[in-house]
Amino acid sequence: MLKRRNSLATAAAGAALIAAAVAGCGTNAQPIQVNLAASEVLAQAAQKTAEVTSYTVDAVANVTHPQEGNGKVQGRMLYQSKPQLAVDLTLDTVDMGGRNLPGGVRAILQDDTVYVKVEALKELLGATKPWIKVPLAEVGNQGQVNQYLGQIQQFDLASVTKLVTASKDVKQAGTESVNGEDTTHYSGTFPVDAAVTQLPADKQEQARTNLAELKDVKFDVWVAGDSLPRKLTLNGSKEGATLDATLLFKNFNEPVNVEVPPADQVGELPKSTVN
Template identity: 80%
Template sequence: MLKRTISMTAAGAALVVAAVAGCGSNAQPIQVNLAASEVLAQAAQKTAEVTSYTVDAVVNVTHPQEGNGKVQGRMLYQSKPQLSVDLTLDSLDMGGQSLPGGMRAVLQGDTVYVKVEALKDLLGATKSWIKVSLSEMGGGSAEVNQYLSQIQQFDLGNMTKLVTASQDVKSVGTESVNGEDSTHYSGTFPVDVAVQQLPADKQEQAKAGLAELKDVKFDIWVAADGLPRKLALNGSKEGATLDATLFFKGYNEAVNIQAPPADQVGELPKGTTN
């Protein structure tokens, strides 16, 4: 049961990470006469420079053996003065099993704080939050290490790089996204080609996060500053499907990511690592 709960938590975080698009900064208005592929190339460059943002995400998956799953949540991200992430999953259902109370994780530097009520009960923890140093997890259990590694993988520029592999992207009109006029682009990208746009150490994770789908259809809404405001991904392979929608806002705006109060934080109980 402990392995199942930790694995569900890891899977939920992995789904969000897999679907999250890249973000950028130093935005200048894009030229309206750019080809769709050029817009995506500019977006990939701009999103790599963003230092903070907020994203809301809904991810639905189906699998012929493992069943259906849904993840819904939000994330705050900042890269300076240190890498910090505040991830809240309100809904986490995998294969007919749900995670009561959802999940929250706060990453600051090389320390992650995890709040999962079901995990707390199973581990026998006495505090609401569990604190784990990423640098000390080399000898930890495989499940916990898998989960913690997912929390570190918020390099959100990578998804924008993936869509630049599209050979059929085109503009399909202008729409309002959260009150902002945005150009809607639609296309597909082959996963095996797209992941080659990423650094070598990110490619295997990207393949796993996209469930090794053969082709992915995407729709991306880009505002006048060249940054995405919405991204939708759809893919399938041998009965497995992925359907994700993400909304982005607050580029380079100040975010407040705080570690939980010290009196609510405990260490990972002994006996949970191998």
């Protein structure tokens, strides 16, 4: 359950999706020093991401399942922990098992309130306004709302970086440019069970749900000279189920503009749906 702001942002706010500022990123960052072992680089990246106070991530995840069919989630998340917690998640594509959500999903978290905009959810709950406001304390009791907010962890910088530190076989795979920045490429695998235990306790349940059908996950991560990842890919499979995800991170510690929807566009969660 997402019971408080840390769980909901699932980041340093937070999150392993979390707070002093890190030095700004230059566009020509130098590759990580080659004298550092690959595992040390991952540990250093995990430490650095835990200090990041804001970032933007673009992500796409493709999944297959022998019973539930194919699916795709694609979107962007803006995150900040200071001066106040704020998350703006936009999922342009939400397609699971051949069923998609026209118009996608939008979720905004600010302090102790979540605003959700999903046309299908609006109809299901009988809401009369485009946006539904849910106090954070009630999110865990709202299955339909919680389902969409669970996507936040999959976009979370600190969570996904922490997962890869469970790798026992990571190695350097060269240097590459990612969005115009010099990075060092690292590749390896991690066992899901061991990786999930690297996360804070309040984030492990959601992570297990996201990775439930997988055993070992192959990853590639591109780390810039400031020890922060610019790109991360995850690939895994088990008994016919597969995951193929790519996340691109940028705008570390830059100002984030997250605005709640206009009051006249926001309705309360219908009381009949509250458990």
